[in-house]
Amino acid sequence: MAPFDLVSLLGVTGSYFIYLAIGFAFGFILESSGFGDSRQLAAQFYFRELRVVKVMFTAIVVAMILIFWSTALGLLDYDQIWVSPTYLWPGIAGGLIMGIGFIIGGYCPGTSLVSAATLKLDGIFFLLGNITGMVIFGETAGLINTFWNSGYFGTFTLPELLHLETGIVVVLVTCLALGMFAGFEWIRGLIYGRAK
């Protein structure tokens, strides 16, 4: 049953090629979706282009439904997949800092890789900034250690938070995404008129 122990199946080097292939497809999709262009990404925050929200939440919903079905059919062992543990406060603070970095810098780490790979100079400068910021964090992590480990809930999922069946939450999240698509389109219409 999935997921598989790639290292025992393919060896360490073999497993790296799987990740290289996954990364290749990831980068290809990001670039094809316009995510190597900072103007497309930043325009989300002015409601001029809605690609960020559309791509991101379509992806989340599609993956979520496939995970739910394959778990329900007994093909996937949900307990074996990686669910990032919740550290609520550093997650929210880090997210806010990233949102600010996003609107100033125009990319996120993954999209800047694609932008740099297609020789966009703003993407390359962003990536250099990324590395700088990560080094600064690594050097100063000791200073904020208490905060960095605060709000710890372990592996904590929306169905547990809401005390609802997983299937119900899948439907709710899908509806939330559809509502967001409609809501963002509506706001764009208000600001820029119907014609794009």
Place this chain on the structure above:
Amino acid sequence: MNGLAEKVKYWNPYLGGALLGLLLFLSIFVTSHGLGASGGVNRIAVAVEDLVVPEHVDKTPYIAKMAGGDRDPLAHWLVWEVAGIMLGGFVSGLLRGRVKVQTYHGPQISPHSRWAYAFVGGTLMGYGARMARGCTSGQGLSGGAVMSVGSWAFMFAIFAGGYGLAWFVRRLWQPEA
């Protein structure tokens, strides 16, 4: 004239999103891990540090976990995923004639100031991504799809930060009013 009007042929975002969702599912199904980017970039950053100041790396707890002593920060799946992302982005751009040296910038600012803003924004993004233990890919997409509470809080925080500041920095991106 808004800067996006030039003819660029990008995929329909719902199609791109659906394919990305399928890929995210396959990644979790096969490997147990979702997609990631910043963790790999971080390891490359640590590898550079380890090359320049190895003794210092051994003494700094957060990075010693990755590169202390004989540990090789690059021996990790995320590093290979990052290499794949760059390769995939490059091939996609090559096929569409988008691989060329240029600077994407808003109509009201020069390429040089765009570089400075990109560097500053990137620095904030890199710091924030380590604080949040992941970026838009690792926390947002991957954690979002497996319905992690922390990931959903994180995602709303990113959008709150971006939308909260957008009006104040509109000169960076928007056409002249």
